[in-house]
Amino acid sequence: VRRTSGHQWTCSDVTFHCTSQRLCEQWIHVINEQLSFHTNRPRSLLVYINPYGGKRQGRRVYEQKVAPLFHRAHISADVIVTERANHARDHLKTEAELDKYDGVVCVGGDGMFSEILHGLVTRTQADSGVDQDQPDAELVPCSLHIGIIPAGSTDCICFATVGTNDPVTSALHIIVGDSQPMDVCSVHHNNSFLRYSVSLLGYGFYGDVLSDSERNRWQGPARYDLSGVKTFLSHNYYEGTVSFLPAESNKGDPRDELKLNGKPVCLVCSQQGSTLHAQKYKNLQGQERREKANELLVIHGKFLAINAANMSCACPRSPKGLSPSAHLADGNTDLILVRKCSRLDFFRHLLRHTNKDDQFDHSFVEVHRVRRFRFQPRHHELASLEDLSEGLKKSGFSPICVTQTTCNYSTTHSSWTCDGEILPHADIQVSVHRQLIRLFARGIEEEQQQQRSVFEDLGPHLALEPSLHWTVD
């Protein structure tokens, strides 16, 4: 494997010249033996292809670019081309013989990934007797790795975990058996399970963009930009209460510049983080007290957007993403609150997603790293007040009218987008489940890491440099 620019990997050939047939056979034997020591590599995969994702190229991408690589790497693959939406999810939930495989691969976009996520997590909980309707249930991590071959219109999850959306690069991460743990958010309404999320939960601006764009699916990926401009111009804001449990004190700050992004060296995402936490915990009496009491912080306000970014959400549209310092596997999500402000200010904030400026450095934006949160829209609060106070009703005071007349360009509620799906309820509770799944990926590498050979990272068995071969020869 050879690294090229922009986090892409390609196949690289090494030609061995031997003086005799016997030496050649020895080499083949030794190399195969060394490869067999590397047990993290998958041997057997279950592949789901969405033939209608993105530009409808999923099948071609798999057959022409990925299958030949799996074949060369002696990986066997059972391929299912989906016939309808939720085919992959339902097959994983009930039918798939998961014991036969080392991993599940999805060929498609974020929607297809979400199907695999729901199928695999739900199956794992059912097999372990965990009730996912309980918001505080401790979910059991999935044993199979998930690989993503990008072939959708939005490949945000692939982009934010690999650094590029290139099918060959993703196939090579699968082949070498890379492993990237990832947090998963569970979303509940009252005490019933709604969905899982790994990237963006967005209420207000992004919820409205998604709701509008669903009506214009025929426009393809451009629908997001069109609905984006429309939603920006409507400038709706929504009133409600956000309550959240802040992250432990060692988890870094959403505004820190470390940008470790869940890489293997990242202390925040690794087990070593706990030791670091123990030391800091001692010195922070106030923080300690708050964590012990599991104290929720409560913010009431009028918001243009409420976003929970469980990972950076970097994508070609926004190369550093919604929360550039978010970690993939730290057990937290970054909660971004954009309060009511002028159109110009909101435009400035949005624009900063496309350049190097800090999008959180505005008086109307705040960001919190949290373990769980709840959102209650205002009309819910008013509805319960209404129940309690007959007097209010008698006086003819109608909460919804009040909201509409005092805020003449506000509707009463928005919808949540959950990794691109619209949720049916606005009042939601969200909990982060640390490292619930593992991807065949390694996070976005920094420049120095990119200088090294891919095989150096795989341990001593595969550290075969061409120069070394010549010396032995």
Ligand SMILES: CCCCCCCCCCCCC/C=C/[C@@H](O)[C@H](CO)NC(=O)CCCCCCCCCCCCCCC
């Ligand atoms: C002035 C330029 C501002 C550009 C601001 C760009 C910020 C982009 C942030 C993108 C975050 C994507 C997170 C991805 C989540 C995925 O799990 C999900 C499923 O595929 N995709 C979406 O929800 C799809 C979400 C698609 C959201 C597209 C938003 C487009 C906004 C355009 C705003 C235009 C304002 C123009 C003002 C004149």
Ligand SMILES: Nc1ncnc2c1ncn2[C@@H]1O[C@H](COP(=O)(O)OP(=O)(O)OP(=O)(O)O)[C@@H](O)[C@H]1O
């Ligand atoms: N055979 C199928 N026919 C129709 N829909 C399917 C099929 N297989 C999967 N789907 C659905 O297609 C949706 C979009 O798929 P995918 O994510 O692969 O592509 P996409 O173009 O990136 O779409 P989006 O950007 O909307 O997520 C998914 O939600 C998935 O459930």
Ligand SMILES: [Ca+2]
């Ligand atoms: Ca996280």
